[in-house]
Amino acid sequence: MSEKKLRIGELARLVQVSQDTLRFYEKHGLLTPSLRSQAGYRLYSQADLERVGFILSAKRVGFTLNEIHDLLGLEVTKDDKSCEDVKRFVDEKLDNLNQRIGEMQRIQKTLKTLSDACCGGAEPATHCTILEALNAQAESGPIPRRLL
Amino acid sequence: MSEKKLRIGELARLVQVSQDTLRFYEKHGLLTPSLRSQAGYRLYSQADLERVGFILSAKRVGFTLNEIHDLLGLEVTKDDKSCEDVKRFVDEKLDNLNQRIGEMQRIQKTLKTLSDACCGGAEPATHCTILEALNAQAESGPIPRRLL
DNA sequence: TTAAACCCTAGAGTTAGGTCCAAAGTCAAC
DNA sequence: GTTGACTTTGGACCTAACTCTAGGGTTTAA
Ligand SMILES: [Zn+2]
Ligand SMILES: [Zn+2]
Ligand SMILES: [Zn+2]
Ligand SMILES: [Zn+2]
Numbered sequence: 001m002s003e004k005k006l007r008i009g010e011l012a013r014l015v016q017v018s019q020d021t022l023r024f025y026e027k028h029g030l031l032t033p034s035l036r037s038q039a040g041y042r043l044y045s046q047a048d049l050e051r052v053g054f055i056l057s058a059k060r061v062g063f064t065l066n067e068i069h070d071l072l073g074l075e076v077t078k079d080d081k082s083c084e085d086v087k088r089f090v091d092e093k094l095d096n097l098n099q100r101i102g103e104m105q106r107i108q109k110t111l112k113t114l115s116d117a118c119c120g121g122a123e124p125a126t127h128c129t130i131l132e133a134l135n136a137q138a139e140s141g142p143i144p145r146r147l148l
Numbered sequence: 149m150s151e152k153k154l155r156i157g158e159l160a161r162l163v164q165v166s167q168d169t170l171r172f173y174e175k176h177g178l179l180t181p182s183l184r185s186q187a188g189y190r191l192y193s194q195a196d197l198e199r200v201g202f203i204l205s206a207k208r209v210g211f212t213l214n215e216i217h218d219l220l221g222l223e224v225t226k227d228d229k230s231c232e233d234v235k236r237f238v239d240e241k242l243d244n245l246n247q248r249i250g251e252m253q254r255i256q257k258t259l260k261t262l263s264d265a266c267c268g269g270a271e272p273a274t275h276c277t278i279l280e281a282l283n284a285q286a287e288s289g290p291i292p293r294r295l296l
Numbered sequence: 297t298t299a300a301a302c303c304c305t306a307g308a309g310t311t312a313g314g315t316c317c318a319a320a321g322t323c324a325a326c
Numbered sequence: 327g328t329t330g331a332c333t334t335t336g337g338a339c340c341t342a343a344c345t346c347t348a349g350g351g352t353t354t355a356a
Contacts, residue, residue, distance in 0.1 A: 007332080007333075008332095008333075008334095009331090009332065009333080018314085018315075019333090020314070020315055020316075021313085021314065021315085023334095023335095024313075024314060024315090028313095037322095037333095038322095039321075039322055039323085039333075039334085040321085040322090040333080040334060040335095041322080041332090041333055041334080042333085042334090057251065057254070057255060058255060059313095060248065060251050061248065061251050061252040061255050062210055062252070064312075064313090065312075065313070066312090074278070074279055079272055079273075079274060080272075081272070081273045081276075082269065082270045082271060082272060082273055083266055083267050083268050083269045083270070083271065083273050083275075083276045083278075084268050084269060084270055085273065086266060086273050086276050086278050086279060087263055087266045087268040087278065090259055090262055090263045090266070090278060091263055093259060094256065094259045094260060094263060097252060097255065097256050097259065098256065100208065100209065100252065101249060101252050101253065101256065103205065103208050103209050104209040104210070104245060104248065104249050104252070105249065106205070107205060107206060107209050107245065108242065108245050108246065108249065111238055111241060111242045111245065112242060114238055115235055115238045115239055115242060118231055118234060118235045118238070119231050120231050120232050120235040121230065121231045121232060122230045122231070122232050123230060123231065124227055124228075124229070124230060125227075125229045125230055125231050125233065125234045126227060127231075128231045128234050130222070130231075130234050130235065130238055131222055131234060155302080155303075156302095156303070157301090157302065157303080166344085166345075167303090168344070168345055168346075169343085169344065169345085171304095171305095172343070172344060172345090176343090185303095185352095186352095187303075187304085187351075187352055187353085188303080188304060188305095188351085188352095189302090189303055189304080189352080190303085190304090212342075212343090213342075213343070214342085
């Protein structure tokens with residue numbers, strides 16, 4: 001019982017990207033289907049499917065395809081690298097990630113504060129607290145610190 | 149005592165972007181210096197400085213320039229909009245942000261787990277747990293669920 | 297009064313990450 | 327045995343967000 005292989009269209013539908021994108025990832029060494037059919041059709045395994053998942057996840061959180069490539073490709077040079085090297089690479093990404101999460105949380109707080117302060121009513125937004133805050137600088141005053 | 153104005157080079161140095169980038173932001177309506185000198189030099193106010201800060205912050209957390217433009221530009225159409233509209237816009241971004249933060253935290257966990265499991269030693273990484281995990285799929289096994 | 301270090305505009309070029317053909321082969325079903 | 331939905335390749339094209347170049351004006355300090 002060999003596992004079910006997916007053709008490119010099926011995989012594309014499954015993970016919600018275009019076939020072109022999958023071929024693009026292949027061209028850039030991120031995802032090579034584990035098999036081809038007689039006719040040359042790409043056949044993707046479950047492992048390939050999960051790999052796409054990883055790629056898309058990493059992409060959504062802001063890794064570039066190059067970084068993802070490096071992450072996935074660490075093993076190619078494994079004989080030249082020490083555990084120390086590999087760990088450093090991952091830890092670097094991790095630091096980066098932590099910083100970005102922190103920044104996002106700050107912006108989140110800002111937006112939340114703004115949103116909470118707005119009445120959300122149906123009348124024209126001429127008095128809207130959100131607009132006032134965002135717009136403070138247009139009146140030549142500084143943007144309130146809580147916005148930054 | 150009018151406030152100190154910055155020329156483009158000073159501002160660029162201060163916020164660590166190129167002068168071209170500042171001019172680019174201007175061309176796209178994100179940041180218009182509040183004043184020009186006799187000679188046509190851009191003069192940026194403290195408010196302008198803070199606006200750049202906001203732009204860069206928002207950018208770092210993954211807003212596109214278009215989104216930032218919309219955020220900053222809400223007030224232009226304020227007479228056509230209700231508080232409800234404005235609040236909805238912000239809440240939408242907020243949802244988006246929350247989702248992305250969640251995803252980043254998942255990846256963070258993954259990387260942390262990997263990093264913690266690696267010995268970090270100086271010997272060749274042929275046995276490295278990180279590489280084994282990332283590479284599980286290359287041996288046709290699935291990537292461990294904790295990686296996704 | 298001239299050299300160095302700034303600034304201006306317009307417009308071309310670049311990179312990442314796709315997206316869209318065109319021409320042709322393949323496979324299932326009717 | 328042909329229609330229709332799939333697939334292949336190669337290459338042109340696209341958008342976002344810069345980045346660079348050319349050709350010129352300005353400011354300041356020696
Ligand atoms: Zn209101
Ligand atoms: Zn409001
Ligand atoms: Zn080790
Ligand atoms: Zn290791």
